[in-house]
Amino acid sequence: MISSTIRLIKPLAPHLIPLVVFALAIPVVIALSLSAGWFVWRSIAVGWELPLYLQYGDGPPPYAVIHLPNMLAQQPYDISLHLVVPSTDTNYALGNFMSTLTLFTPANNTLATIRRPAIVMPNSWWRSFVSPGVVVLDIPLLSEFRSTSNNVLARIELGRQDHWRSLANGEGRELSVSSALLRGVVVHKGLRGIITRFPLFTAMISSGVFLFISFVILATCLLPAIEWRFHRESNETESDDDRYTSRPIKSEWSERRRGKAPRRSRSATTPRLDSYEFKAEDDIVSIPSAASAPSPLRRRRSRLSQSSDGDE
Known part of the structure; x- marks a missing residue:
C-alpha cells in the first residue's frame, strides 16, 4: 500500500x-x-505620565525619586510637573516656592537640572465650580529635552531651601500637596513626528x-x-522529438526569400533509380528523324519522274 x-x-x-x-x-x-x-x-516614542510620592520630614524639602520609562535617544520631550494642592490659607501664605528637577543615570551622571518658581493662587469662580477645594498647578520644566541614555532617573523637589523661616515666627513650613504627576510629552517634528503622531x-x-x-x-x-524543472522537461520533450527528425525542415517560402532555389525533399515513397534493373534490347532499332523523312511533295515528284521514265 x-x-x-x-x-x-x-x-x-x-x-x-x-x-x-x-x-x-x-x-x-x-x-x-x-x-x-x-x-x-x-x-515608537510615546508620552508618559508618572505619579510622584513625595517624602516629607527627611530634612530637605519634600522630594521624590522615580525611574522614567524607556526614553528614545534623540527624541525630544516636553517635561512638566502637575500638582494638585489644597486651597488652604497656609498654602496661599507660603507665596513663591521652587520646583527642582534633576535627571541622572544609574551611574550618577547628571543629564539635566532645572529649577522653576511657582505660586499657589486662589481659583477663579468658574475653576472653583469645576474643582472645589483644590488648586491645580501645571509647571513646565524642560522643553524639547533629548536624552542621551535610555535608562534615566528623575529627582523632584518642592519648596524652598530656607523652609520659609522668614515667614511669621520663623518656624519651618512645607507645601501641602494632594497629588503630583510628572509628565513627558513627545514633541512631533519632521518624519519622526509623523511616525510618533500615528503609531498604529x-x-x-x-x-x-x-x-x-x-x-x-x-x-x-x-x-x-x-523554472529549472520546466526547462528540464521541455528539453527532454525536444530530445524525444529529435529522434524522429534527422534535420530541420525548411520551408520553400524561406528559401525563395533568401534567393535560393527550393530544395525538394526526397519522399520515403519516391523510388530510387539504383534500386531497379533495366533490360537491354538485343537489336538496335534506329528511328529516322523528322528532318530525314521525305515530305509529300517530294514523294509526288519522285513518282512523276518514275512514270516518265517508264513511258520512254
Missing part, C-alpha cells in the same frame, strides 16, 4: 514540493509580519511592507527551482 502510494506520488513530487514549501511558509511569514508591526509599535498606522504599514518583502524573497527562492 505504501509502495503503491509512493509510486503514484513520485511523478508529482517535483511539482508538489515547491507548493508544500510555499504553503508551509505562509503562516511563518504572516507571524513574522505581525511581530514586526508589534515591534515597531512598541518602539505606522505599525500597520511596517507589517505590510515586511509581508511584501518576505513574499518577494520567498518567490525568488522558489521560482528558480520551478
